[in-house]
Amino acid sequence: MTQTDPGKTAEEKAQSRQETKQALKGFGRKKQNLIPILQKVQGRLGYLPREAMTEIAEYLNIPDIDVYGVVTFYNQFRLTPPGRHSVRVCLGTACHMKGGYITLDAWKRRLDINPGETTTDREFDMDTVACVGCCTKAPVTVVDNKPEGKVEPTRVDGILLAFEQEREVKDKEESESS
Amino acid sequence: MKSVSLSIDGKKITAKEGTKILRAALENDIYIANLCAIKDKAEPNAACRLCFVEIEGEEEPVTACTREATDGMVVNTRGERALELARTGFELLMASHPVDCANCPANGVCELQKIAKHIGGKLKTKRFRQLLRELPIDDSNPLFTYDPNKCVLCGRCVWVCRQRKETALLGFAHRGFKRVVTTFAGEPIGAERCLDCSACVEVCPTRALAFKGGEKGLGYRGWVV
Ligand code: SF4
Ligand code: SF4
Numbered sequence: 001m002t003q004t005d006p007g008k009t010a011e012e013k014a015q016s017r018q019e020t021k022q023a024l025k026g027f028g029r030k031k032q033n034l035i036p037i038l039q040k041v042q043g044r045l046g047y048l049p050r051e052a053m054t055e056i057a058e059y060l061n062i063p064d065i066d067v068y069g070v071v072t073f074y075n076q077f078r079l080t081p082p083g084r085h086s087v088r089v090c091l092g093t094a095c096h097m098k099g100g101y102i103t104l105d106a107w108k109r110r111l112d113i114n115p116g117e118t119t120t121d122r123e124f125d126m127d128t129v130a131c132v133g134c135c136t137k138a139p140v141t142v143v144d145n146k147p148e149g150k151v152e153p154t155r156v157d158g159i160l161l162a163f164e165q166e167r168e169v170k171d172k173e174e175s176e177s178s
Numbered sequence: 179m180k181s182v183s184l185s186i187d188g189k190k191i192t193a194k195e196g197t198k199i200l201r202a203a204l205e206n207d208i209y210i211a212n213l214c215a216i217k218d219k220a221e222p223n224a225a226c227r228l229c230f231v232e233i234e235g236e237e238e239p240v241t242a243c244t245r246e247a248t249d250g251m252v253v254n255t256r257g258e259r260a261l262e263l264a265r266t267g268f269e270l271l272m273a274s275h276p277v278d279c280a281n282c283p284a285n286g287v288c289e290l291q292k293i294a295k296h297i298g299g300k301l302k303t304k305r306f307r308q309l310l311r312e313l314p315i316d317d318s319n320p321l322f323t324y325d326p327n328k329c330v331l332c333g334r335c336v337w338v339c340r341q342r343k344e345t346a347l348l349g350f351a352h353r354g355f356k357r358v359v360t361t362f363a364g365e366p367i368g369a370e371r372c373l374d375c376s377a378c379v380e381v382c383p384t385r386a387l388a389f390k391g392g393e394k395g396l397g398y399r400g401w402v403v
């Protein structure tokens with residue numbers, strides 16, 4: 001429940017504060033602007049850190065808990081920085097029936113995070129979604145915006161292995177070119 | 179201001195025009211089960227779905243906190259159809275409530291116990307599968323504890339917190355089953371921003387918010403906010 005954005009330095013915080021102030025320019029100080037503001041700020045920062053929410057609450061003159069309430073209500077808003085890769089586990093009706101929760105458990109175990117969180121190396125962020133429109137391939141996980149079908153736990157391992165190999169190749173290339 | 183006359187459970191009462199049935203009843207000492215009504219707040223929270231009553235000539239029961247009393251209205255608070263709806267709502271609430279009355283500071287003065295008795299509902303429901311939230315208890319405030327597991331999301335504390343403070347500390351966050359009354363970023367309630375006015379404790383019907391220890395554990399003043 002508590003917001004997780006640990007290990008952020010004072011400079012980074014000041015930076016998000018500054019960015020938020022920039023993003024707020026041009027918006028009227030009306031409550032109705034809260035959602036467009038949140039979208040804009042998240043567009044810039046990739047997520048909604050604590051400092052940004054405080055800044056927005058002050059700007060609109062509303063309680064900060066109400067900003068937090070809206071941020072936690074909608075799936076589109078994140079409290080944690082995005083990872084390099086995004087994992088969206090479908091728990092829509094069809095995927096649910098086809099063992100979506102087993103798939104989710106596999107992701108949770110492998111990445112060692114809960115839905116809505118980002119791995120400490122910021123490599124992956126994970127969340128759940130409700131139906132992405134390709135139920136025939138259930139259980140579905142959307143990885144970096146690409147829907148993967150029949151994602152059983154073994155497929156979870158397969159996807160992660162592919163990323164690992166990709167990274168190894170890249171590391172190798174980088175070390176060879178330098 | 180114009181007034182209206184109506185009858186509730188056979189008792190003739192008058193109320194100011196525009197008054198909701200629940201308010202008219204409670205002000206005339208007729209009890210209707212409710213968890214979310216606030217005396218000083220004209221607009222109902224309409225969150226608990228327990229205040230169902232029947233109105234003569236109407237097919238379906240209505241929530242008493244949202245329906246205006248009108249002239250000549252005949253209200254029955256003990257109708258079986260209304261009570262059945264209230265019971266279902268109540269038992270759904272209780273399905274995620276960790277019922278342990280013997281060890282609860284609210285035991286004996288608990289609004290849930292009172293309602294169970296009044297509508298003939300069960301505290302320990304067998305009709306629905308139990309699904310507990312298992313959230314951590316917040317013990318950080320010097321005066322009171324907050325146990326979100328016992329919260330019924332009535333919104334009374336949220337409202338009263340906003341009456342006492344420039345900017346509110348308490349509010350709702352998350353959605354669906356995870357919906358919870360909390361503070362900004364889920365911070366401990368005892369952090370420096372709370373004024374320790376404990377107004378929230380006094381309006382909490384379940385002792386989700388409870389004074390620490392002693393006589394003061396019986397803080398609830400219900401409808402009388
Ligand atoms: S809040 Fe009421 S119903 Fe719940 S455990 Fe305490 S006394 Fe029992
Ligand atoms: S803490 Fe108490 S007063 Fe506040 S919403 Fe929950 S049950 Fe209602």
Ligand code: FES
Binds near residue numbers: 090093094130
């Ligand atoms: S339910 Fe998962 S894609 Fe439709």
Ligand code: FES
Binds near residue numbers: 215222229
């Ligand atoms: S009092 Fe009517 S819904 Fe709670």
